[in-house]
Amino acid sequence: xxxxxxxxxxxxxxxxxxxxAGKNGMVGWALLLGCAAVLVRYLTGPxxxxxxxxxxxxxxxxxxxxSLPVLVPIIVCVLLVALRRFPSDVDIGGFTFLWLIPLTFYxxxxxxxxxxxxxxxxVPLLWTVQTLGVSFFIDCIxxxxxxxxxxxxxxxxxxxxxxxxxxxWAFYSQQTQIGCLFLFVSIIPALVSLILEWGGNAALxxxxxxxxxVPDL
Numbered sequence: 001x002x003x004x005x006x007x008x009x010x011x012x013x014x015x016x017x018x019x020x021a022g023k024n025g026m027v028g029w030a031l032l033l034g035c036a037a038v039l040v041r042y043l044t045g046p047x048x049x050x051x052x053x054x055x056x057x058x059x060x061x062x063x064x065x066x067s068l069p070v071l072v073p074i075i076v077c078v079l080l081v082a083l084r085r086f087p088s089d090v091d092i093g094g095f096t097f098l099w100l101i102p103l104t105f106y107x108x109x110x111x112x113x114x115x116x117x118x119x120x121x122x123v124p125l126l127w128t129v130q131t132l133g134v135s136f137f138i139d140c141i142x143x144x145x146x147x148x149x150x151x152x153x154x155x156x157x158x159x160x161x162x163x164x165x166x167x168x169w170a171f172y173s174q175q176t177q178i179g180c181l182f183l184f185v186s187i188i189p190a191l192v193s194l195i196l197e198w199g200g201n202a203a204l205x206x207x208x209x210x211x212x213x214v215p216d217l
Contacts, residue, residue: 001120004109013097016132018135020197028089030073030098037072038102039195053121053173061168065123067161073099079140093135093193100127118171126164126186133160133189136196160186 046064062068073096080086102122118153137157141150164186170179 001117002095002108002190005104005120005124009097009100009104009127012128013094013101016097016194016197017094019159019172019194021089026077026086026095029086030095031101033073033076034099034102036070037099038106041106043102053169057172058169061172062161062165064163065119066168067130068127069100069103070096070127070134074119074134074138092138093131096131097128100131102183118168122168122171123182126168126183129186129190130161130164132184132193133157136193156189160189 045059048056048060048063050060074092077086077090077092077095077132081088081090107119107123137153137160140153144150163182167179167182167186170176170182
């Protein structure tokens with residue numbers, strides 16, 4: 001399970017790049033800021049200590065484990081684009097995956113998480129679906145800039161971290177059926193994102209083949 005936690009995010013990052021257009025993910029900045037975030041996490045410890053399996057446990061999952069670690073790099077990337085420090089075509093999802101790589105290393109060597117499938121397997125999966133889903137909705141807003149796209153995209157992007165944290169909370173509380181339901185719902189935007197990225201990359205490759213000159217025989 002430690003190997004899964006260590007390798008899932010990096011391998012999925014390269015898998016996604018292989019089926020997408022390969023936009024700039026600002027590799028150096030993402031890894032550097034991700035290391036800084038892990039250092040802050042190590043020095044400060046968890047922000048919320050759960051008491052039982054109620055609201056404090058859910059908040060602990062949202063802030064310390066599942067959602068905030070994903071939302072912080074997404075927000076940072078969007079702010080840097082708005083401030084024109086990053087190019088407008090930066091890959092928000094790729095930047096977030098790279099930011100999370102140092103955190104996966106930290107989790108995989110944390111002895112307190114040993115033999116915890118909820119932390120070492122479920123959490124990387126929830127990071128993945130949130131990264132894909134939230135970045136997909138943000139890209140839709142930036143790309144289309146139409147009210148009929150913006151209106152559903154904003155609440156969907158806001159709801160996805162809540163659903164993912166609820167999935168973690170349900171599995172952590174041993175409510176497996178509820179956890180599976182939340183996990184299934186959180187996976188849907190990620191699947192749509194991957195399918196559209198694969199389709200867009202395939203269409204781009206086909207156009208390049210059609211535009212390339214045919215050599216004379």
